[in-house]
Amino acid sequence: MERTPQVAKEAWEPRIVAFLCRWCSYAGADLAGVSRLSYPPTTRVILVPCSSRISPYHITKALMAGADGVLVSGCHPGDCHYLTGNLVARRKFIVLKRLLAYLGIEEARVLFSWISASEGEEFAELIREITEKVRAVGPFRGFLREETRDTHV
Amino acid sequence: MSEDYTRALVETLREAFEREGLDRWIAYAPSRVPLRVRPTVFTSPDELDNLIFNGFCVQNLAGYLKHHPEGRVGVLVKGCDRRAINVLIQEKQVSRENLFLAGIPCPGMLSRTRLLEEFPGLQSDQVEESGETVTVRTPDGPRTLSRDDMLLPTCRSCHHRIPEDVELLLGPPPFAAPEAEMDFSAEVGPIGEMPRNQRAALFADELSRCILCYACRNICPLCYCDTCFTDVNQPAWMTPALEPGNIFFYHVNRMMHMAGRCVACGSCEWVCPEHIPLRLLYGKITADVAELFSYEAGLDATLPQPLSHFSEDDPDEHIG
Amino acid sequence: MTRTNTSDSRFLLRDDLTAFLSALSERCELWIPQAVGEGVRFLPYREEALLNLDQTPPDHPAKSILFPNTETLFRYERTEDGAITLIPQETTNQPLALFGARSCDIRAFDALDAVFLKRSAPDTSYRQRRNRLVIIGFGCLDPAATCFCERMGGGPFDEAGMDIQMIPLPEGYLFRTLTDRGKALIAPLASFFKEADPVTASQAEALRRKGAPHPDGAAVDFAALKAAVEAGREEPFWESLAAVCLGCGICTFACPVCSCFSLVDEGALKGGRRIRHWDACMFSVFTREASGHNPRGAAVDRVKQRFFHKFFYSLENGEPPGCVGCGRCVTQCPTCIDIREVIDHFQPGEG
Structure with a gap:
């Protein structure tokens, strides 16, 4: 997959793909919006039925296609609309997160969170926080690239 | 000495083939290719004359069950073949009752790469295995090596050489390496301690040699999907262009598929025409699954698999 | 030249x-x-x-x-x-x-x-x-x-x-x-x-x-081999190879003659490119059609294709035989599918 050319570093803003579950986190994001809370416009939200719908394919594909960071957010444990989807997802994500870190991808690029429908303020705060985390590690230049070997840290 | 063992083995298996009325027997036969044997599907007891067992029987025979699902099948299993069969049973790819398993206490398999490095042009008939040594006949006379030194890296760290739950447990071969002291994931810890940039560089160097021939996938006894994610093209997750993004995508996602399933048979590693040390990747997944979920793949076919399962007390250190 | x-x-x-x-x-x-x-x-x-x-x-x-x-064959860009x-x-x-x-x-x-x-x-x-x-x-x-x-x-x-x-x-x-x-x-x-x-x-x-002395059999008579391969199209011999073939691409990627490729268009909003990449007759998706039908759906068909291409189709088309005897597929095949055995099988007495 070809990556679009990076813009100059001064103008660079992180691009974060956020996979949000439709029952909790997406509603939380909605609440942040209707409450007129402000947070950085760095996320591109993708609505999914459940955090367990997200597989490592989606996360790695987002990075391969030009995202600087990926967020997956779902219901708090116990609140899943499908009862246990988020618990299965939790197992999958911890293995993936550790694996990507082991392979040398900065940990800040792949983030997981639980946000409920009532947590508009928490959602806004989460986006502020992860935007800063991703900003700190800089633009993602692609997997296994020369440039990934001595970046930004 | 190993010839006597093989002859006795053939007779035992032939007797079982006839007595059990099996449709076929999956084991190994010799080949003309240096330091390699051929996995073979024997269809009648007479053909078994050609069967052999030695330190080059590296192919995991569980993989052949996916190609030959029908009928009652006998399989000669080492520890790792047996464990892979357990995973296939867990995933309902084979039924235990259709299998007749003859377990062989595995002596540890020899690394063809190491031997050829040491003895370029070496042929199978120059290698004599006995006890804890391997003797190589060279033009300058015989050279005796420690079997342990010549093992495949994954065999050096195998703690499950003796297959369990088999119909027939065969006697140990007259050649075997001592018990492994190392763990499959032993090399993973030190890599995890390296600075991130160095790890990134290490894997960039190793994986950049990948040619996406998919031999690691095809030889894996546990890869049986009709359509692999690599081949989905409407729309495509990845393209076959030989570029770092596609290579990384392939390996990460294949590793995730193997989490909680990989039995550390080492097939993907020895088959790799680019000699990519895949044990460093699959060892990581195996170590994490063991640490996080106290699970080791292929030991018990009745347990649920860790990644299709959960506990309310699972770790959540990764949730921000 | x-x-x-x-x-x-x-x-x-x-x-x-x-x-x-x-x-x-x-x-x-x-x-x-x-x-x-x-x-x-x-x-x-x-x-x-x-x-x-x-x-x-x-x-x-x-x-x-x-x-x-x-290989990128061309790129394209799309303007606003x-x-x-x-x-x-x-x-x-x-x-x-x-x-x-x-x-x-x-x-x-x-x-x-x-x-x-x-x-x-x-x-x-x-x-x-x-x-x-x-x-x-x-x-x-x-x-x-x-x-x-x-x-x-x-x-x-x-x-x-x-x-x-x-x-x-x-x-x-x-x-x-x-x-x-x-x-x-x-x-x-x-x-x-x-x-x-x-x-x-x-x-x-x-x-x-x-030259270098070589013990490995007499020179191949390609016309005879071609005829024998064609006559043996339905022999169970092919099944014995297919029974152990893993369907990986090592043999074709290692082969100096194999030249099968596929074309892929990678497109995005602002542009894209057409690439050509090595493909292999041993991959089942190589011949899978858009309808889902696969004319070489079984492993035996694919194994046969590889050797038929080398010793039958290329000669039929007046092209050089598809093997130069480098032996890479022999050493690298994980299950010892040995092209020399295919030759010997169809030209008995010469091996």
């Missing part, structure tokens, strides 16, 4: 090889066999590359110099107003020198030429590279146990297709210039060479005439 009337021989001392390659690399795009990881493959020259002329044959064939594993601009790949006329390839890999170029140049529409990017190519071949002193080039009509010192043949001798290398193109390539580097003294020249000549 013009052959010079008499081959002109010059001698390069072993110790001067590194400096020679460095100087050569400044005059052309140079590819050399180099050790990468635990294997040897042909890659563009770099000062720090580890030259390896010893491994017979290198793990990878030299075909990637003409037919890269992945929707207009699409095609951007062709850049071309150059700089010579492309292949150094140190053995005769098997070079003979395989005939088969690639047949596919990419001699069919109805020549392939432009292949032709462009082929026209630039100058070959410094390597006389092969130590064929491996799995080599069988002589059975396939070649030989370790076969010079067909080479512009220069390099013969390894104890103190260095004898360069036999065979074509004008080869002469032009090394003419500016004359200072590296000395005249071959008569003893050296006769040593080299002896090697070249003797």
